[in-house]
Amino acid sequence: MAMFADLRRKWLAGSLERQEKTGRSRLPARVAGVPRWLLGLAALILFLIFYWGILGWILEDTSTDLTLRPSVDALPPGGSVTVGSLAALTEAELGRAGWSPNNSWLRPTAFQTEMPALQRGIYPVLAGVATVLGSSGDEDLMDVADDFSVGPDRDWLHGDFPFIGGSTEGHMRDAAEALTRYNSRLSEGDAERLTGANNARQLVTMIGGRLTNDIRKFDAALRSDAGIAAVDYQEVRGKAYAAAILLRGVQSDFEPVLRDRELTSILVEAIETLDRVASEDPMFLTDADRTEQAYLVRSAVSSLSRIRAGLQ
Numbered sequence: 001m002a003m004f005a006d007l008r009r010k011w012l013a014g015s016l017e018r019q020e021k022t023g024r025s026r027l028p029a030r031v032a033g034v035p036r037w038l039l040g041l042a043a044l045i046l047f048l049i050f051y052w053g054i055l056g057w058i059l060e061d062t063s064t065d066l067t068l069r070p071s072v073d074a075l076p077p078g079g080s081v082t083v084g085s086l087a088a089l090t091e092a093e094l095g096r097a098g099w100s101p102n103n104s105w106l107r108p109t110a111f112q113t114e115m116p117a118l119q120r121g122i123y124p125v126l127a128g129v130a131t132v133l134g135s136s137g138d139e140d141l142m143d144v145a146d147d148f149s150v151g152p153d154r155d156w157l158h159g160d161f162p163f164i165g166g167s168t169e170g171h172m173r174d175a176a177e178a179l180t181r182y183n184s185r186l187s188e189g190d191a192e193r194l195t196g197a198n199n200a201r202q203l204v205t206m207i208g209g210r211l212t213n214d215i216r217k218f219d220a221a222l223r224s225d226a227g228i229a230a231v232d233y234q235e236v237r238g239k240a241y242a243a244a245i246l247l248r249g250v251q252s253d254f255e256p257v258l259r260d261r262e263l264t265s266i267l268v269e270a271i272e273t274l275d276r277v278a279s280e281d282p283m284f285l286t287d288a289d290r291t292e293q294a295y296l297v298r299s300a301v302s303s304l305s306r307i308r309a310g311l312q
Helices: 002-026 036-059 081-097 114-134 139-147 168-187 196-224 230-253 255-260 264-279 287-310
Strands: none
Touching: 081 114, 081 168, 081 230, 114 139, 114 196, 114 230, 139 168, 196 230, 196 255, 196 287, 230 255, 230 264, 230 287, 255 264, 264 287
């Protein structure tokens, strides 16, 4: 019996020694002495830095696609290019990395600023064109105008009854579907097309008005010597980007009117100028960059004002 007891003691001693070696190998000596709650807190901080910092930076997207064109569904034969372009740009922004102006703290891009600024610039141009289209009285286009009457910052949880649902993303998806329905009906001859100088003038006036606000903001910043933030720069880029895409639709839909009044070349000039604004995205923003942006926007607005006057 003594022999068995001795063997059992040796086995237990060996087992304890192996456990001690295993425990020593898992953590360095300096870390092993740190309280587990402190290690957990450090791990949480590192995760949050990765989630809101690195991952958010990776997902932040301020690119612009000036080659964007409507899909076949959004623009069937005989459809409106302006309507199809509005649908295409709406869908493209929803697919960018989500709609960021209404970011909650749960999203990795919650503390990024430049992508939300770009999309905040895009949104009022989309909403303005939707308002003009909705004034036609068409049921689908009126629904689009109503969807875009919601602000860009509305999340799924908000202060309006019923307090849940109806986020900006949801309204934008509904608007894209309504625009596609309208173009489908237009292609089949079941909807009225927006034509004539008056409709073209309304669209050009609306888009030009959105850009004019940025010129005033820049002039006010110069007078106050406040400087121009990167978020302001991105917001102007967003407006120029949306304007360039939608004005291509106007150019196509109202080409006979523009040609008869010798305005086509002026509109092309405005679009090319806005393309330059939308495509410029410097890594390090300088006063020269912002001054050039303001000059180009002012030039585009001047061209649109000439078109507006020519369509009267």
